[in-house]
Amino acid sequence: QQQVKQSPQSLIVQKGGISIINCAYENTAFDYFPWYQQFPGKGPALLIAIRPDVSEKKEGRFTISFNKSAKQFSLHIMDSQPGDSATYFCAATPVSSGAQKLVFGQGTRLTINP
Amino acid sequence: ETGVTQSPTHLIKTRGQQVTLRCSSQSGHNTVSWYQQALGQGPQFIFQYYREEENGRGNFPPRFSGLQFPNYSSELNVNALELDDSALYLCASSLGGSYSREAFFGQGTRLTVV
Numbered sequence: 001q002q003q004v005k006q007s008p009q010s011l012i013v014q015k016g017g018i019s020i021i022n023c024a025y026e027n028t029a030f031d032y033f034p035w036y037q038q039f040p041g042k043g044p045a046l047l048i049a050i051r052p053d054v055s056e057k058k059e060g061r062f063t064i065s066f067n068k069s070a071k072q073f074s075l076h077i078m079d080s081q082p083g084d085s086a087t088y089f090c091a092a093t094p095v096s097s098g099a100q101k102l103v104f105g106q107g108t109r110l111t112i113n114p
Numbered sequence: 115e116t117g118v119t120q121s122p123t124h125l126i127k128t129r130g131q132q133v134t135l136r137c138s139s140q141s142g143h144n145t146v147s148w149y150q151q152a153l154g155q156g157p158q159f160i161f162q163y164y165r166e167e168e169n170g171r172g173n174f175p176p177r178f179s180g181l182q183f184p185n186y187s188s189e190l191n192v193n194a195l196e197l198d199d200s201a202l203y204l205c206a207s208s209l210g211g212s213y214s215r216e217a218f219f220g221q222g223t224r225l226t227v228v
Contacts, residue, residue, distance in 0.1 A: 043219035104156030
């Protein structure tokens with residue numbers, strides 16, 4: 001119940017196209033859903049995050065769509081650029097008075113072809 | 115850059131040895147979490163420290179232990195190293211008890227156990 005399932009495992013998109021990565025979760029106690037971008041040899045960098053009280057959040061070319069009833073959320077990268085080539089992780093944090101534990105998906109390796 | 119720094123960046127140890135990894139949290143953050151990221155996987159939560167006390171633990175054995183200091187920096191100690199402990203160890207800092215829940219990662223320490 002603590003899992004977050006991410007798909008696809010890898011994705012190739014042409015420059016200027018839209019990249020879409022999907023995540024699904026089971027635990028209804030999750031209340032914070034961030035996306036992280038990770039380049040080889042680096043730590044994950046926070047891209048954008050959403051809470052379940054909104055269905056969409058947009059920051060620049062990055063948009064999170066959230067479907068609470070389906071327990072799914074997705075990351076859309078508009079006008080994808082070669083510099084966006086990286087591994088993307090969705091994550092979720094449960095409501096808790098204790099640890100702000102991030103549960104990560106398995107990751108999506110995104111390649112943007114020039 | 116997140117302001118979270120980890121040392122060392124790379125480390126090679128022999129099976130059975132002990133290792134200490136260090137993390138300086140972002141200014142103003144009182145919470146540090148440690149994650150283990152195996153090659154090709156998402157990060158896995160090890161434990162979290164909030165105001166110098168352990169505040170939640172993932173599914174890791176007791177030979178993984180930690181400390182947080184009054185300046186909120188932190189150490190991760192691993193005893194009796196096993197080959198499977200080879201991974202990227204990530205430290206994340208956040209503001210515990212905060213509604214924002216944003217967690218910022220360091221660049222990681224790459225541990226290789228031979």
